[in-house]
Structures are given as C-alpha cells and as structure tokens.
Amino acid sequence: MGKQYSDGDLIVRQGDVGDCMFVIQHGRVEVIAEHDGEEIRLRELGKNDFFGEMAIFEDEVRTATVRALGDARVLTIDKKNFLSGIH
Template sequence: MFQITEVLKKVPFFQALDQEAIHYVVDKLKYKAYQKEEVICHAGDPGDKMFIIINGQVKVAVYSPDNEENVIAHLGSGDHFGEMALLTGEPRSASVITTQAAEMFILDKTNFDEVIDRYPSITLSMGKVMSRRLRRILQKTSGTKARVTAVTGSLTDRSLADILKF
C-alpha cells in the first residue's frame, strides 16, 4: 500500500505545504484505478479534474486531423496532469491514455478551488511547473520545426533561386 502524504509530497506545488495543509488536500482526493490502454480524458473534454499518478504510467498525446498520434510526454509515479485546465477553465488540450495499469488520486474542480482558496501560495508553484512544461514543449517543437525547415527550407531556397533566374 502507498502513503498518501508521500505521494503528494512528490507533486512540486504541494511540496511547500505543511503537514496540516497536506492533510487538508488528502481529505479532498478521490482514488481511482485504471487498466492498461484506458483513456483517462480526451482533448476537448471539460477540464474539471486534475490527476496525481500513484503508480503506473500514462502518455499525453495530441492527434492530427488524420488521427496521427503525437506523444507530448510520458508520466509516471508522482507526476500530475490536468491542473492547467482547472486553472484556465479551458477544455483539455491533450488526451491522456494509460500505457500500463495505473492508480491515481483525483482532485475535482470544486475541491481544487477550496484548496486554492485556503492555500493560495499553491498557484505560484503551479505557475512555475507549467512554465517548465511549456518550455520543454517549445524546445521539443522547435527541434521539429528546425528539422522541417532543414528539408523544406532548402527546397524553398532552391525554388526561389530558380524563379530569380527568369
């Protein structure tokens, strides 16, 4: 069995909380087990919950219009997802699917708001976490863009050179 407080202390934005605050958060959590390859949420779903992975693994993915999968991240024990949608009120930006059986704690919007109202310092920590995630995604996509530009850019330059010959 797992120690709930130990799992929460792995989540960066709960790490600064004292024992009383951790227990307050614990009282707000729900537990759920997922099977391998189970869809936890789809991109576009309402962002009404955040998830903390106790054990197991998930992939975070977006899909192109022709259903091509682009995996953004793999997350495991102690990782979390869904907090961005809770903060912004926007629909989910990606789909999350288990890659192996997983157990999770779930914090719904109502309980999340109560935790934030009581411990507003969490939002600053969440902002830092989301900034790091955004930076990683931008680095990953800029690498992809550079590879695409390396191929298409040379073609564009060549075409432009051909046009200028006339």
C-alpha cells in the same frame, strides 16, 4: 484512494471540457495529441507526476489525451476541493 486504470484506458480525452486535475499514484501514462488525424506522443508520466492542472484555473477544453500504459492508479482532484484547500 484513486481510480484504477488498465492498459490503454483513456483517463482524459482531447477536446473534452475538464474541471479537475490528476495525480499518478502508481504506474505510467502517456500524453498524446491528435493533429490532422495522427496521434503524436508528447510525453510519458509516472508516479507522483500530475496533469490536467489547467482545468482547475481555466474553463477550457483538454489539449491532449492521457492514456494508461499498463495498470495505473490515478487520483482525481476537482476544482472545488483544490481551491478550498488553498484558501
């Protein structure tokens, strides 16, 4: 279960529209934002951390890029499955 990413692989890209969130099953990722053509590292996330959750509730673009740091396995949870699980 989950998708495997290699070092440097992009998981989500700033500016893209999303409809799912992600849970890190193994490994680490970095969250970066681009501002005035520069990458700014916002934070690093690891096992059991999650990101992209606002896409479940809002139809907005991603506010940051998330990139794998080394090998990482990440579970995708789409809006439909998430919402059906809480009803």
